[in-house]
Amino acid sequence: MRVLALAGDGIGREIMPEALRIFAIVQGRCGVRAELVEGAIGTGPLMDEGNPFPAATETEARNADAVLFGAAGDPSLDHLGPKRPDSAIGALRKLLNLYGLVREYRIADAQLAMSPLRPVRARSTDFAIVREISGDVYAAQPKGQRIAEDGPFPGEVEGFDTMRYTESEVRRIAHLGFRTARARSGRLVSADKSNVLATSRLWQRVVAEVAAEYPDVALTHQLADNTAMQLVTDPASYDTILTANLFGDILSDVASALTGSIGLVASVVFNETGQVYYEPGHGSALDIAGQDKANPIAMIRCVALMLRHSFDRPDLASTVEQAIDEVLAAGLRTAEIHVDGTTLVSCSAMGKAIADRLEALLPPD
Ligand code: NAI
Numbered sequence: 001m002r003v004l005a006l007a008g009d010g011i012g013r014e015i016m017p018e019a020l021r022i023f024a025i026v027q028g029r030c031g032v033r034a035e036l037v038e039g040a041i042g043t044g045p046l047m048d049e050g051n052p053f054p055a056a057t058e059t060e061a062r063n064a065d066a067v068l069f070g071a072a073g074d075p076s077l078d079h080l081g082p083k084r085p086d087s088a089i090g091a092l093r094k095l096l097n098l099y100g101l102v103r104e105y106r107i108a109d110a111q112l113a114m115s116p117l118r119p120v121r122a123r124s125t126d127f128a129i130v131r132e133i134s135g136d137v138y139a140a141q142p143k144g145q146r147i148a149e150d151g152p153f154p155g156e157v158e159g160f161d162t163m164r165y166t167e168s169e170v171r172r173i174a175h176l177g178f179r180t181a182r183a184r185s186g187r188l189v190s191a192d193k194s195n196v197l198a199t200s201r202l203w204q205r206v207v208a209e210v211a212a213e214y215p216d217v218a219l220t221h222q223l224a225d226n227t228a229m230q231l232v233t234d235p236a237s238y239d240t241i242l243t244a245n246l247f248g249d250i251l252s253d254v255a256s257a258l259t260g261s262i263g264l265v266a267s268v269v270f271n272e273t274g275q276v277y278y279e280p281g282h283g284s285a286l287d288i289a290g291q292d293k294a295n296p297i298a299m300i301r302c303v304a305l306m307l308r309h310s311f312d313r314p315d316l317a318s319t320v321e322q323a324i325d326e327v328l329a330a331g332l333r334t335a336e337i338h339v340d341g342t343t344l345v346s347c348s349a350m351g352k353a354i355a356d357r358l359e360a361l362l363p364p365d
């Protein structure tokens, strides 16, 4: 297995070493064999060689079985347009043909006080969102601005986008949704807007067809606005949510907020060739970068996800997750989740504490 680690910008450079510290422990002790390569992406290579996604990184990404990505982006360089540092994210996703993003949201009892929801609503929350990320209104053409020919104000400039999915695109993400639900508790909610959108009516039909291949998974169709409401009022009722790019973008940010911090949530992204890509749910957080303040947990969860999906070691993935839970239960908190009665720790101290717990939890070699 070849693992490519791309720390990137801002807090990516602080959280990646903590994730690699965890990976080194399982590599050293548990028979996980992997070649680890580190590559450059974002502002660093942009400054050094004028390209945020250099050819060497592109080659490494092509050859990697798994990519661990930190973050890329610097809003002060947004004026560079197609050469801005975070353009590398899109270029990398395109190169790898990534289409399906799965993000897991769990509120462990130790996390209850961090959730903006009252404990009675937040307790037992544990669900996944499977989001299509290659198509939909974000990607489909035509889009742009033009002079309106009809509508309430003809002659004015209007903006327009195209919502579009083909049957194959829906079928591909539906299979990922059903496989994800099958590996969890077997309940899948497909969120769409079939009451108003033709694209969603196609989506609903194809998802229902794919369901025939997964008789062990219980499928429900739900309108996405209702899903947004129920995520806040009864998140514990969900197991797996399947949705398109636009609705998934919004629902997944609502879901991240429920857990208490964007610094706790990690994603796994799939293509059709078996390469898998892992990233935290947040960006480069330049407001706190370089201060050893970032929460490394999302990045460390990426290692757990990688052990589960790329190394087929769910046992080790669960042990890493348990180490995180135990450190949170012991009251350690990075700045963004620190409250009275808990212990404020730095990024590196949090990483070290999780590593120490992991060492203690792993069986002796
Ligand atoms: P952001 O996720 O970087 O930060 C949003 C807020 O959350 C900030 O207040 C930040 O301090 C906090 N935060 C984020 N991660 C944290 C962590 N691990 N621990 C503690 N606090 C954390 O989003 P923002 O500020 O909108 O974007 C900053 C840059 O990152 C932009 O250039 C954006 O384009 C890029 N970006 C990159 C992503 C990626 O690499 N996948 C995703 C989102 C944004």
Ligand code: MG
Pocket: 249, 250, 253
């Ligand atoms: Mg978003």
